[in-house]
Amino acid sequence: MTDHTSNKPSSAKSWLISLVILLAGAGFSWLIFSTEPEAQREGATRKSAMLVDVTPVQVGDYSPIIEAMGTVVPAKEIELQARVSGEVTGLADTFIPGTIIQAGKLLVELDDTDYQLAAQQAQVERLQAQAALHIEQGEQLAARQQYEQLGREVSEPQKSLILRAPQLQQAEAAVMLADTRLQQARTNQERTRITAPFTGKLLSTGVNLGSQVSPGDDLGHLVGVDRWWIEATLPTRQLQWLDQENTAAVMVHDRQAWTAGVMREGSLISVLGQVDEQTRLAQVLIAVDDPLGLYSDQPALIMGAFVNTRIPAKLLTQVARIQRELVRKQDTIWLMNDEQLEIRTLNVVFRDEQYVYVKGSLKAGEHIVTTDLSRVIDGAALRLNSDQSNGN
Template structure:
């Protein structure tokens, strides 16, 4: 059996060398020196004024603008508006006698054409035929009474002549039965008028078309009891329609209404409801004497011949129907020596900006004859060959320098107009 080892005794600690008193360490001294040097350098930097090299500012770049060169020429404004188609002539045909409505004539249907004088409707005429026979009998009786009275007058005249004595005019008229003869003649005239009235009433049982047109509506049906003045058929003349439109009052100076021997200004009609490219031609007929109530604009009438395109001349053209709302493009009168500018060129106060020979802005007040959302027509204030600025400017000043952008013909396809920028 082995014995446990006895622990060794620990060695005594070694004594540390003692520092010498009276000597400073080198590390803190170096740190103080570095700190002092840094503070000295910082004080020197802060005490020196900053030195900035001053350079002349670059010259400002003039704004880039777009301009057009103007030339006087014969030009007319673009005048357009909207109007609604109305009937030039229509009639509500009514019965002039009382009776029971018989079946309408064949072909008398809404949307069908009827010729002038064609029978449209018929009333029961049995009572009126009897009334005509009675009137004719009364006339025959009155004529017989007149013949008898004429015989009596001849007999009285023979007796008076055989008497051989002249009587005063009043007594002679009584003796010759002149009052009785005049009364018999009046009865004949009265009976003849009654016969003619009965015959006319019988003719009026047949309702005829006063002119060629299209049936718009049948207002009553077969078997209806109608009285005098009852409307039966609505007829519309389709040979020509009117389009009523409103225009600003100043637009009338560019248009010519139709006269007795001269046509009016041509008008082109288009509608969204028509096929692509479809249009109709019209003529400015007249200017109405009243203004439109809402906008106080002038009202005009445009005539359109054969609006339903029924004739061979207009076959294939779109049909203009009553109530259609159409766009109207008027052919205005051209005027010489006018300058046409884009609408963007006109500034507030009828002013334009012109580029002089030194590429500087000049303000110019012009006389405007017409303006719309697309162009402006100038009569005075510009000369041929001058350049008018189209681009907007933030702070325009008289005489400010500008740069011109390429004209629309010089710009690449699809390039946007130049915007003014500093």
């Protein structure tokens, strides 16, 4: 027979222990919820705010930069051409493509034998004409004496014939014609010597010793070295911002030939009244003096090179200048106001390669968010990067 009375104390003990545990758990839960400080809730909210960096808005007067690509062309060039025919009998030692030729330098010499003989013959003809004029002048004196001895009046036409006026005019005309032929013969003889009309760079040559040339044949291509032009193109909408009276230098850079940061100075000299037929872009002309660096230590431009130009635009007054990457879609910007994100639409008046220029949309001292945000909601909570907070 089993004795159940011995288990009663054990069951009561287990029930008592369970009750104590239940009461302790309830008390612990009450303690947690009743003692949660408000400061911890604020900290949780602060931790949820997005961490950002900012930069202050600066308002002032700025000259934007218009970027334009252009081709280097000579401001002065000429095709050296023969003006008389003949055999090439002499070439200058410097008559080599790529060399610098000084103004007045003899480059090509043609056989001038025939032209020298023609000049001598013209000289003889001139002497003969002068002699004939002197003889006629003697006849004039004799005719005048005879007319005076005649002692009667005659009509003007008769008097002109008696005094041999037509013969005198004919003799004088013969002298003038002889002078002209002599001058032409001497000019042709001089044209057998082709010289450089200006100091330039010889780009090409077209003859050798012994070559037979005729008038109009190309002998060589010469370009001036004192100034070259850059024919640059830019959108027609940017023409309104060009200031041709501005003396600020146009900066020129050849990306293919020069190292980064190397620049040449030029000047905007004109806006061409036409657009490029292929690109439909407006064209401007930029001048660069001493393009080959012959008189300075400047890097040399290369004829035909495609170069980058930076043209100062008209001055913009009281505008905010912002890095292009900080301007968001649809010309908006992110600002931090009272630790909240504000998305503001900008009134953009000009853009260049680096900056966007804004009128009236921003105030000096406002803070532009420079951090890329994962969620962009107007009014979202923001907080400054600790480094910037300490710096401020």
